Amino acid sequence: MSETIKPIDEKLENLNIFDPELMKCPHAFYKKLRDESPVYQDPTTGIFQVSKHELICEAARNAKVFSNDFGALQKDGGSDSYPQEAAEIMAKDGYPSVNTMLTADPPRHTKYRGLVDKAFAPKRVADMVPAIEEKTNYIIDQFFDDGKCEVASQIAQPLPIRVIAEALGASSDDYDNFKIWSQAFTDQLSGTSTPDEHIEIAKKLVQFQQYFADRLSEKAKNPSDDILSDLATLDFEDENDVSRKLETAEQLSIIQQLLVAGNATTAHSITEAIKLLIENPDQMELVVNDHSLIPNMIEESLRLLTPTNNMWRIATEDTELGGVAIPAGSALLLRYGSGNRDEELFENPDKFDVTRNNARRHVAFGQGIHVCLGMNLSRKEMYTAFPIILGRLKNMRFADGNKFNYSPNVLLRGLDNLYIEFDKA
Numbered sequence: 358m359s360e361t362i363k364p365i366d367e368k369l370e371n372l373n374i375f376d377p378e379l380m381k382c383p384h385a386f387y388k389k390l391r392d393e394s395p396v397y398q399d400p401t402t403g404i405f406q407v408s409k410h411e412l413i414c415e416a417a418r419n420a421k422v423f424s425n426d427f428g429a430l431q432k433d434g435g436s437d438s439y440p441q442e443a444a445e446i447m448a449k450d451g452y453p454s455v456n457t458m459l460t461a462d463p464p465r466h467t468k469y470r471g472l473v474d475k476a477f478a479p480k481r482v483a484d485m486v487p488a489i490e491e492k493t494n495y496i497i498d499q500f501f502d503d504g505k506c507e508v509a510s511q512i513a514q515p516l517p518i519r520v521i522a523e524a525l526g527a528s529s530d531d532y533d534n535f536k537i538w539s540q541a542f543t544d545q546l547s548g549t550s551t552p553d554e555h556i557e558i559a560k561k562l563v564q565f566q567q568y569f570a571d572r573l574s575e576k577a578k579n580p581s582d583d584i585l586s587d588l589a590t591l592d593f594e595d596e597n598d599v600s601r602k603l604e605t606a607e608q609l610s611i612i613q614q615l616l617v618a619g620n621a622t623t624a625h626s627i628t629e630a631i632k633l634l635i636e637n638p639d640q641m642e643l644v645v646n647d648h649s650l651i652p653n654m655i656e657e658s659l660r661l662l663t664p665t666n667n668m669w670r671i672a673t674e675d676t677e678l679g680g681v682a683i684p685a686g687s688a689l690l691l692r693y694g695s696g697n698r699d700e701e702l703f704e705n706p707d708k709f710d711v712t713r714n715n716a717r718r719h720v721a722f723g724q725g726i727h728v729c730l731g732m733n734l735s736r737k738e739m740y741t742a743f744p745i746i747l748g749r750l751k752n753m754r755f756a757d758g759n760k761f762n763y764s765p766n767v768l769l770r771g772l773d774n775l776y777i778e779f780d781k782a
């Protein structure tokens with residue numbers, strides 16, 4: 358089954374790119390952008406929208422001209438509602454925000470990325486499979502006898518949070534806090550938070566920072582085989598080629614990215630894949646009868662959802678993209694979610710097709726030097742969990758209560774919740 362995308366009659370210049378309704382279901386807007394103006398400067402905000410697969414890749418691969426030094430935009434999602442009180446909470450009790458991986462450019466970016474890349478290399482991730490299997494079964498055991506569950510909170514969120522907590526070397530007893538902090542990071546990126554919400558987010562971020570600063574100082578004294586110990590003890594050569602230990606603010610920035618970039622995105626992907634399978638019984642049947650299709654099914658779900666739907670860039674010099682002049686200092690939104698439905702690359706792009714032969718050409722994990730650090734881990738989690746999910750939760754179907762709501766967020770996209778019933782295998 359293909360999603361029905363109703364075309365937008367309104368002219369592009371009359372659309373508010375931060376309209377929450379547009380963010381909830383952006384596909385018709387994206388199609389209009391691709392058809393009419395693949396590099397489109399929004400007249401109200403001045404932000405350039407890049408919507409074609411090829412142009413997104415071109416910009417993402419050119420880190421010199423299209424910089425990731427967008428920390429200031431990321432903080433308030435580009436909105437101007439960031440209150441002084443939130444800044445004061447962070448300044449008084451928190452650690453300063455520093456640009457490490459996502460919001461750093463080379464040579465800084467290269468140094469930090471080199472430090473953590475090996476923790477997520479294919480071999481390290483392959484070693485995590487037994488733990489992922491065990492966690493998936495444990496998570497399912499918690500609701501299995503009910504014959505029903507809410508997928509986002511009972512399957513999709515717990516899995517990546519438990520996996521990353523263990524990889525970091527944090528206690529799984531702190532699971533509830535991890536969930537709260539991950540949500541706070543996601544809300545911070547939404548671009549729709551009110552000043553009061555920003556203040557609440559700042560308080561949670563300070564708690565997160567204090568918790569991890571304590572864990573890091575423990576690991577510095579008693580290191581073990583985990584990422585926190587690596588961050589606490591390894592010698593790091595900075596962009597001035599000085600060998601030193603990481604400062605706490607740097608360590609916290611890295612950990613924050615592992616949580617924010619990894620948890621909501623993987624959780625949203627798992628939830629969406631289950632929704633798409635239930636909506637498309639023919640595709641469900643194919644995958645249930647042939648588990649070797651699971652990896653491609655996951656890639657196809659990633660393509661259609663694109664959990665990191667958009668990402669910022671800043672032009673470092675006067676440049677040009679797709680024949681459009683872009684002045685130095687301009688902000689761009691790379692519309693990964695649009696590139697993944699580009700009809701020039703993906704035939705019948707709105708269709709969920711688990712046998713699509715080029716599904717993996719999606720840009721859901723980005724491109725170029727900032728390509729997702731956790732993509733091996735995220736894929737391994739989903740490739741490992743789905744055979745178990747499909748094996749134990751038979752005949753999955755929608756239960757009552759589904760609103761199929763995607764909370765508006767400038768950068769991230771995912772279903773709030775998904776109620777299902779199943780037969781116990």
Ligand code: HEM
Binds near residue numbers: 730
């Ligand atoms: C389905 C799951 C995921 C999706 C869709 C996703 C998506 C992305 C995308 C699109 C980028 C590139 C951002 C840019 O263009 O600037 C990115 C970067 C990043 N991701 Fe992921 N991600 C996922 C899971 C994870 C996981 C599990 C982790 C870590 C445990 C992670 C950590 C990171 C980090 C640290 C970066 C910044 C890398 C850099 O700037 O060099 N992600 N991710």
